[in-house]
Amino acid sequence: MSSYPPSxxxxxxxxxxxxxxxxxxxxxxxxxxxxxxxxxxxxxSTAMTDMKANLSFCSxxxxxxxxxxxxxxxxxxxxxxxxxxxxESPPDVxxxxxxRAFTGTYHVLHGLLNPLEGVTPDRxxxxxxxxxxxxxxxxxxxxxxxxxxxxxxxxxLSKLLQVPGLVVSQPANGLPVGGxxxxxxxxxxxxxxxxxxxxAD
Amino acid sequence: MSSYPPSxxxxxxxxxxxxxxxxxxxxxxxxxxxxxxxxxxxxxSTAMTDMKANLSFCSxxxxxxxxxxxxxxxxxxxxxxxxxxxxESPPDVxxxxxxRAFTGTYHVLHGLLNPLEGVTPDRxxxxxxxxxxxxxxxxxxxxxxxxxxxxxxxxxLSKLLQVPGLVVSQPANGLPVGGxxxxxxxxxxxxxxxxxxxxAD
Numbered sequence: 001m002s003s004y005p006p007s008x009x010x011x012x013x014x015x016x017x018x019x020x021x022x023x024x025x026x027x028x029x030x031x032x033x034x035x036x037x038x039x040x041x042x043x044x045s046t047a048m049t050d051m052k053a054n055l056s057f058c059s060x061x062x063x064x065x066x067x068x069x070x071x072x073x074x075x076x077x078x079x080x081x082x083x084x085x086x087x088e089s090p091p092d093v094x095x096x097x098x099x100r101a102f103t104g105t106y107h108v109l110h111g112l113l114n115p116l117e118g119v120t121p122d123r124x125x126x127x128x129x130x131x132x133x134x135x136x137x138x139x140x141x142x143x144x145x146x147x148x149x150x151x152x153x154x155x156x157l158s159k160l161l162q163v164p165g166l167v168v169s170q171p172a173n174g175l176p177v178g179g180x181x182x183x184x185x186x187x188x189x190x191x192x193x194x195x196x197x198x199x200a201d
Numbered sequence: 202m203s204s205y206p207p208s209x210x211x212x213x214x215x216x217x218x219x220x221x222x223x224x225x226x227x228x229x230x231x232x233x234x235x236x237x238x239x240x241x242x243x244x245x246s247t248a249m250t251d252m253k254a255n256l257s258f259c260s261x262x263x264x265x266x267x268x269x270x271x272x273x274x275x276x277x278x279x280x281x282x283x284x285x286x287x288x289e290s291p292p293d294v295x296x297x298x299x300x301r302a303f304t305g306t307y308h309v310l311h312g313l314l315n316p317l318e319g320v321t322p323d324r325x326x327x328x329x330x331x332x333x334x335x336x337x338x339x340x341x342x343x344x345x346x347x348x349x350x351x352x353x354x355x356x357x358l359s360k361l362l363q364v365p366g367l368v369v370s371q372p373a374n375g376l377p378v379g380g381x382x383x384x385x386x387x388x389x390x391x392x393x394x395x396x397x398x399x400x401a402d
Contacts, residue, residue: 004291005267007252014245018230021222027292029219033249034256034265035311041253044215045246048234051208052242055235064235066206090205091228110236 008034060132062125063090063108073105080104082138086129086157088112088145096143104139107132112149113156121156130160139167146173209235261333263326264291264309274306281305283339287330287358289313289346297344305340308333313350314357322357331361340368347374 003009008030016026033041055064058071065071073079073093083104087093093106109124129140142157144150158168174192175184184192204210209231217227234242256265259272266272274280274294284305288294294307310325330341343358345351359369375393376385385393 003295005256005265007248007255007267008265010248011245011252014248019233020226020229025221028221030252031290032220033252038253041249044212045250047208047211047215048242049246051212051231051234052239054208055206064206064209066208089232094204 060128061106061108062110062128063093063106078103082136083141084129084132084137084139085141085143087143088150088153092143102141104141109153112144113153114149124153126157126160129157133161133163133166137166139169141169141171143171262307262309263311263329264294264307279304283337284342285330285333285338285340286342286344288344289351289354293344303342305342310354313345314354315350325354327358327361330358334362334364334367338367340370343369343371 004012011030011033012023012026015021015029016023018026021029055066057063058065058074059069060074061071063071063073068075080103083102084107085096085102085104086107086109087096088109088111090108093108096102096106107125107129109126109129111119111124113119113121113124140157140161142154144153154170161168172195173188174195175181175188181189205213212231212234213224213227216222216230217224219227222230256267258264259266259275260270261275262272264272264274269276281304284303285308286297286303286305287308287310288297289310289312291309294309297303297307308326308330310327310330312320312325314320314322314325334341341358341362343355345354355371362369373396374389375396376382376389382390
């Protein structure tokens with residue numbers, strides 16, 4: 001015997017395609033699955049196919065949407081349709097929602113520009129964003145991670161979105177709340193100082 | 202919206218139960234699944250339920266067995282039924298097979314003793330091994346990782362297997378082939394020297 005039984009090997013191969021899961025981890029997960037009750041494995045298996053069958057993308061903001069045409073946020077009348085917060089991925093929507101600082105709608109790009117890894121503008125949901133500008137939009141907030149890909153995507157979009165009457169903005173960089181001045185990195189501190197707020201004039 | 206759609210959250214929760222997969226990785230995998238074609242997800246889902254339905258454990262050696270009662274190795278007449286190589290897990294069977302140094306049968310414990318992590322003797326396939334000693338077995342090779350758990354399991358089994366006429370052995374410790382003497386750790390070198398072979402007498 002020079003390999004595993006075919007039905008086990010198939011599962012190892014399929015799990016090995018998961019992002020961040022190598023052949024060794026895939027094997028470990030497959031062995032773990034073999035030790036689980038059948039109903040647990042069936043539940044996972046059904047959950048995955050159900051998700052693919054029931055979940056799609058919101059036709060407006062491109063976030064995940066359970067059923068129908070629009071996601072709960074886009075179909076909520078209380079959300080301000082004039083401001084769009086553009087984010088990289090669905091978890092970012094949850095993060096901004098937790099801040100309670102934003103009452104507009106979102107647009108999920110499903111990635112950030114990274115030409116070296118093959119993520120060019122046509123791989124992102126940028127066309128869908130452009131289409132939305134025909135609506136009552138007055139401001140677009142580019143809310144990305146403060147890293148190279150985030151800055152590149154913000155730069156690209158800010159040029160693309162040069163439309164009369166449209167404000168394109170970015171969240172402030174600066175010291176994190178509760179952060180120690182002593183331990184702030186140079187770039188953060190430099191941006192915090194150049195973006196200082198006037199308290200009294 | 203303070204959370205993901207239920208069908209997505211269910212998949213994230215289920216994937217988060219995998220060994221070595223935390224909540225962040227589970228989320229990453231679920232998002233990746235959402236980007237895959239439905240047929241790919243269905244294939245994985247079917248592979249897992251098929252595996253659970255078709256794969257069980259060999260009634261003799263406790264290794265995985267596709268169908269029927271015995272695994273291909275146990276049902277192979279050419280294998281020497283007098284020698285049993287006891288290993289921790291199915292990958293170890295493949296490793297020993299690759300060495301082509303062993304022609305007997307195997308016994309898979311599905312773990313090594315580790316009382317601190319709750320792995321006590323009754324959690325391992327030890328009773329199944331004891332039962333096999335009623336057959337024509339003359340030697341048991343305890344072939345475990347050369348670490349604390351491996352040594353503890355070998356120690357425990359060597360005491361348990363004190364049966365008249367039964368040889369209990371362990372593979373030699375020593376310098377790995379192609380290994381540099383200079384970089385060998387103290388314990389390996391010490392075992393290599395105390396277990397030295399006589400070349401000429």
